[in-house]
Amino acid sequence: xxxxxxxxxxxxxxPLDGSVIEVRGLTKxxxxxxxxVDRLDFTVARGSVCGLLGPNGAGKTTALRMxxxxxxxxxxxxxxxxxxxxxxxxxxxxxxxxIEAAAFYPYLSGTSNLRLYWEAGGGRWPPPNLDDAxxxxxxxxxxxxxxxTYSHGMKQxxxxxxxxLGEPEILMLDEPTNGLDPQEIREVRRLMQRLADxxxxxLLSSHLLGExxxxxxxxxxxxxxxxxxxxxxxxxxxxTRWVYFEVDDTTRAAEVLGRHPGVLGVxxxxxxxxxxxxxxxxxxxxxxxxxxxxxxxxxxxxxxLEDAFLGLLRESAGA
Amino acid sequence: MTAxxxxxxxxxxxxxxxxxxLGIVGFIPVLITIALWASPPEFSGRGGTGxxxxxxxxxxxxxxxVSLVVLSRLLLPxxxxxxxxxxxxxxxxxxxxxYLLVRPVSRGRVFVAKLITVIFFATIGSMLIVVTGxxxxxxxxxxxxxxxxxxxxxxxxxxxxxxxxxxxxxxxxGWSMAAAGAFAFMVSTMTDVPAGAIGAGFxxxxxxxxxxxxxxxxxxxxxxPTHYLEAWTSLFNPRYSDGEMLSGILIQIPYVIAFCAIGxxxxxxxxxxx
Ligand SMILES: Nc1ncnc2c1ncn2[C@@H]1O[C@H](COP(=O)(O)OP(=O)(O)OP(=O)(O)O)[C@@H](O)[C@H]1O
Ligand SMILES: [Mg+2]
Numbered sequence: 001x002x003x004x005x006x007x008x009x010x011x012x013x014x015p016l017d018g019s020v021i022e023v024r025g026l027t028k029x030x031x032x033x034x035x036x037v038d039r040l041d042f043t044v045a046r047g048s049v050c051g052l053l054g055p056n057g058a059g060k061t062t063a064l065r066m067x068x069x070x071x072x073x074x075x076x077x078x079x080x081x082x083x084x085x086x087x088x089x090x091x092x093x094x095x096x097x098x099i100e101a102a103a104f105y106p107y108l109s110g111t112s113n114l115r116l117y118w119e120a121g122g123g124r125w126p127p128p129n130l131d132d133a134x135x136x137x138x139x140x141x142x143x144x145x146x147x148x149t150y151s152h153g154m155k156q157x158x159x160x161x162x163x164x165l166g167e168p169e170i171l172m173l174d175e176p177t178n179g180l181d182p183q184e185i186r187e188v189r190r191l192m193q194r195l196a197d198x199x200x201x202x203l204l205s206s207h208l209l210g211e212x213x214x215x216x217x218x219x220x221x222x223x224x225x226x227x228x229x230x231x232x233x234x235x236x237x238x239x240t241r242w243v244y245f246e247v248d249d250t251t252r253a254a255e256v257l258g259r260h261p262g263v264l265g266v267x268x269x270x271x272x273x274x275x276x277x278x279x280x281x282x283x284x285x286x287x288x289x290x291x292x293x294x295x296x297x298x299x300x301x302x303x304x305l306e307d308a309f310l311g312l313l314r315e316s317a318g319a
Numbered sequence: 320m321t322a323x324x325x326x327x328x329x330x331x332x333x334x335x336x337x338x339x340x341l342g343i344v345g346f347i348p349v350l351i352t353i354a355l356w357a358s359p360p361e362f363s364g365r366g367g368t369g370x371x372x373x374x375x376x377x378x379x380x381x382x383x384x385v386s387l388v389v390l391s392r393l394l395l396p397x398x399x400x401x402x403x404x405x406x407x408x409x410x411x412x413x414x415x416x417x418y419l420l421v422r423p424v425s426r427g428r429v430f431v432a433k434l435i436t437v438i439f440f441a442t443i444g445s446m447l448i449v450v451t452g453x454x455x456x457x458x459x460x461x462x463x464x465x466x467x468x469x470x471x472x473x474x475x476x477x478x479x480x481x482x483x484x485x486x487x488x489x490x491x492x493g494w495s496m497a498a499a500g501a502f503a504f505m506v507s508t509m510t511d512v513p514a515g516a517i518g519a520g521f522x523x524x525x526x527x528x529x530x531x532x533x534x535x536x537x538x539x540x541x542x543x544p545t546h547y548l549e550a551w552t553s554l555f556n557p558r559y560s561d562g563e564m565l566s567g568i569l570i571q572i573p574y575v576i577a578f579c580a581i582g583x584x585x586x587x588x589x590x591x592x593x
Contacts, residue, residue, distance in 0.1 A: 068421045070591040087587070088423035097421045103414030107334055120326035121422035162418070 019043035020170055020201050021050075021067065025076030028062050036062040038225035039076065044203055044218065049196045051212035051233070052205040053309060054222035060205040061100060063222070064174050067203075068097045080170065093121075096168030098176060101152075102159020110143035110150070110158050118165055127165045136191060137161035152179045160188065170201045177211060189215055209309055221312055228312045236309075243282055246272035246297040247289065256292035257285065272297075323424050323432040331436055340398045344444045347394065348386040348452035351375075352459045355385070362468065368552055370472070378463035379456025380478055383449040383485040384555065390448060391492045391548055396524040397517075399441045399496040404503035404516030406433040407586070411511030411593040426587050434504065434579070441500060445493030449485050473557040481555070488551035495567060498544035498574035499524035505582035511593045541566065544574055 021044035028037040037059040044050045052060050065071040067078045069087040077084050083091040104113045114133075115125050127133075134143060137157045147155065160176065173192075177185045192215050196202055206212055212219055212233065219236055221228040229236060241264075247253040250268050257263045257273075262280030266273055277285060282299055289296050331337050359376040363369050368388045375381035407429075410416035419429060462478055469475065476484065503520020510516055527545040530536065540546050547567025554564075 065417075065591070069423070070417050070420060072588075072590060088420050088425040090423065092421050092423040095421070099417055099421075101414065103418060105330060105413065105415060107336075108330070112333070116326045116330060117418060117422060120323050120419060120424055122322045 018045065020046045020081055021203060022079040022082075023063070023067070023076070024079075026063065026066060026073050026078055027075045028059075028066060028071060029074040035225050037066070037073075040222070040225075040227050042220045042227060042230045044201060046201055047196075047199050048218050049192065049202040049204065049216045050218040050220060051216035052203060052220050052222065053207065053209065053212050054205075054228075055207055055313065057224070058207075058222040059225040060207075060222060061174055064097070064099055064172055064203070064205060067172060068092060068095065068099065070099065093166065094168060095170045095172060096163035096166055097172040098159050098163050099172075099174050101178070102155045102162070104147040104150075104155060104158065106148040107146060109146055110137070110139060113147055113158070114162050114165065117162055121166075123166075129165065129167055133161040133164045136164060138187075153181060153184045156180060157184070157188075160191070164195075168200065170203065171195060172203045174205045175207070176204070177206075177208070221309060223313050223316045226316070228316045236312075241277045241279070243275050243277060243285065244269070244272055244298075244300040245275060245285070245289065246300075248295040248297070252292065253289055253294045256289055256294060260285065260288050320428055320431070323428045324435055327432040327436040328439065331440060336401075337440065340401055341440070341444055341447060344390065344395060344398050345447035345451045347390055348382055348448055349455045351386055351389060352379075352382050352452075352455040355382075356459045367556070368549065370469075371552075371555070374465060374469060375456065376460060377466045378478070378481075379453065379458065379460035380462060380481045380485065381465075382456025382460070383452035383489060384552075386448050386452045387488060387492050387551065388549075391495070392528065395445065395448070395492065396496050396499055397521050398444050399500045400503045400517045400520035400524070402440045402444070403437045403500040404507050404518070404520050405513045406437050406504055407507040408510050408513040408516045411591075412513060414593055416593060417591050420591060427583075430508070430583055430586050437500065437504060441496060442493060445489050445496075446486075448492075449489040453482065453485065474555055476555075484554040488554055491551045491564060491567065492548070494571060495545070495548050496524070497571040498578070499527075501575045501578035501582075505578040505585070508582045508586040508589070542570065544571060546570065 023040055023042050026037055026040040027035070029035055040059070040063055052063065054060050062071060066073050067080065067085060069085045069089055069092065072087070079085065080089075080091050080095060083089060085091070104110075105116070108116070114130075118127055119125055137143065137160070139154055139158060142150070142154065143158070147158070150158070156176065156179065160173075163171065163173075171192075176192075177188050180188065189211065192202055192204065196215075202215075204212070204215060216233055218231065219233050220230045221236070245253065250270060250273050254266050254268055254273055257266050257275055262278050262284060264276040264278045266275050275285060286296050286299060355372065355376050360372045362373045368385075371381055371384045371388060375385045407416065410419065416429075420426065464478060465474060465476070465481070499520045502523045503516050506519040507513070507516040524545060527543045528548075531540050531543050531546050533540070547563050547570060550563035550567045
């Protein structure tokens with residue numbers, strides 16, 4: 001069969017409605033000691049905003065580096081638009097990646113940096129959306145100043161602008177709000193939402209749960225190199241078994257629940273306690289408390305991502 | 320390829336450090352001219368490079384030659400090592416390499432563009448010696464014939480030929496930096512610390528010169544990249560054989576090939592962790 005250019009393009013772009021990022025058994029070993037990423041599996045669907053969540057040293061950056069061909073996997077593979085990622089693979093033209101902090105030639109101006117980056121890849125200056133990108137950076141006249149004189153936040157914003165020059169279909173951002181002030185953080189998050197609304201697929205690494213909860217539809221949780229959980233943020237939150245009971249006597253309540261077979265753990269947090277339930281309904285726990293002579297004031301599901309996340313980490317540490 | 324190369328050249332052309340390095344190389348011949356003008360040396364009958372200093376005060380055409388004598392052992396290799404050692408390591412240090420590679424620009428292209436840029440600026444640096452040397456020399460001492468005494472040493476070239484030979488000599492000295500430059504470039508693929516790669520290239524050059532002083536090594540010394548460093552003087556001293564210059568040109572080649580090949584291989588297989 002002879003493919004027309006258009007068909008060929010569609011053909012090479014992988015499943016149309018399916019995943020645009022596929023990670024299979026991705027593993028990276030540094031030396032004999034460090035297993036930075038351990039048999040990681042996940043996919044990211046076209047148009048979704050996926051968080052890569054994990055504590056420091058979880059392997060987020062290493063995973064992203066493998067996704068853009070900077071680091072070679074020890075085993076497994078990463079695919080983008082169905083193409084197996086190799087160093088500087090042309091498929092990366094459709095990806096905008098900011099790995100760790102934005103970095104520039106300090107002795108050149110912001111504009112010169114963008115221009116050299118753009119032209120080195122064979123682009124004609126100026127790219128069609130330069131003005132949009134510069135508006136996002138919001139640096140004003142400072143873009144003509146040497147980058148050496150920029151604050152961290154200014155570099156970070158210019159870094160995002162640079163990544164957007166190519167109008168990427170996939171955006172990979174590694175802790176993009178790291179080191180920004182609250183105002184800038186809000187702007188960056190708003191920007192990510194806006195890009196997501198226009199159909200850009202975003203893979204966002206973070207150790208900030210609030211960020212993931214606010215921006216992402218999906219989340220991949222990592223800890224010490226391996227996958228802990230992957231799914232929608234809603235699923236992850238719903239799966240929580242953490243409940244907060246406000247009671248009159250926390251010591252007594254802790255005793256009662258500690259003996260209960262349906263309770264996995266109890267953490268006193270005056271004026272109440274956080275309880276991890278093992279599949280039993282909340283009402284059963286309340287019943288047990290009342291039977292034990294404890295007055296229950298309020299019951300709150302701790303269905304925040306943070307609790308889910310911490311719970312998952314505790315589980316993975318125990319496993 | 321041309322796109323990356325153009326970007327590389329632009330980066331270096333706009334870098335203040337480039338001009339500092341080139342400025343130093345270009346200014347030394349002027350300094351030498353001033354020094355010779357202030358206190359001209361007596362004629363010494365021993366021949367060799369010592370006499371060049373005397374010739375230089377008789378005709379400005381010889382200022383490039385004395386500049387080469389002064390620069391080729393220390394400053395020029397250092398400047399070449401700076402260009403070569405900085406090439407990839409600086410990008411690693413700044414963290415810009417990863418952005419260039421995910422643009423994406425292939426590693427092979429980045430490597431070749433960097434290498435061409437290094438060669439370009441190393442050549443400019445070398446040529447500055449002869450250009451500023453001839454200009455400063457001519458202003459101070461004139462575009463003259465050599466003094467009659469030179470013909471006693473078999474040196475009776477007309478000014479035009481001397482000037483041409485100065486360019487040939489400078490190109491030869493520039494090429495003599497190739498092994499050390501290639502070594503700095505190779506190390507530059509392996510580190511994110513430019514000073515390390517610069518030191519490695521410069522260190523290789525200096526070590527080669529020191530080992531070259533160890534007489535008992537005798538014939539083994541002629542595989543050292545700096546062994547034939549002054550062979551260009553045979554252009555102005557017919558008593559030396561031309562064969563030395565050819566050896567000096569050829570001896571660089573295996574070093575350059577080996578260091579570039581290792582650098583190429585390393586740069587392609589390495590994980591970019593910067
Ligand atoms: N170049 C390297 N050599 C050796 N070990 C490394 C290297 N890079 C990362 N590691 C190790 O691999 C693990 C994962 O690191 P990575 O930077 O991917 O984590 P991260 O999730 O991005 O962390 P952070 O939130 O701090 O950015 C860590 O234990 C780290 O020490
Ligand atoms: Mg990281």
